[in-house]
Amino acid sequence: MKHLPKHLRPRYRYLAVELEGWPDATLERGAFQRELWYAAQNLIGDAGSAACDLTVYGFTFEDGEGHAIVRVRHGETGRSRAVVACIDEIDGQPIRASIAGISGTVRACEEKYLGGPAEPPEERHVVFADADRRAHGRDERLDVRVGDGFVGATALDT
Structure with a gap:
């Protein structure tokens, strides 16, 4: 099966999401992905959620701090930012999720917005x-x- 030509492939943007919780909080990628889908469904409905196509690419969380890279369809960055802002807890643990920035590639997203590892508390x-x-x-x-x-x-x- 042949690949689609470049001009027909879907275009994506990548959101750099900063996560912060209490120092003893533990989170996993699957729980964050599930909460992201629930927030999208509750805020913009099934059709809007499918249009955004929110997928967690990278995820790290330890000592109460972490970050995630979320893939989003090109024209849906505004609604996707609103979805991330709706997340206030994951698995019963209070979490602050905020957008550090938006980029066109995963590599640029990591380098520009997530930098290196955070200093331990x-x-x-x-x-x-x-x-x-x-x-x-x-x-x-x-x-x-x-x-x-x-x-x-x-x-x-x-």
Whole structure:
């Protein structure tokens, strides 16, 4: 069977998606793909979801941070960005998903928007709510362990 000529092949764009959760959160590619499809179906319906053709190409997530590369049909980047913005939890774990950028190739997407691996979160002890507690620091933000969960805070809160 012959390949289609280049001008007849479908054209795609690649979304660089940044993911952030609590430091003890664990995610897998399949769970993210499933949540992406559900969000698309709920927001734009079956026909819109099929038109976007959202597919997760690359996925990494560890220590509460990660990224994904999502393939999208060429004219559907606007609706696809809205779908990614609708994701707020995966497998019951709260997640922040945001678009870092859009590119025409996977390689350019990785190089331009995802860069290298993120620095691991700094672990330290802080005083929060009149008690000494463990915290994971990212940039100027802190995730303070309180009981079984975490509370987001800044340096001014501690």
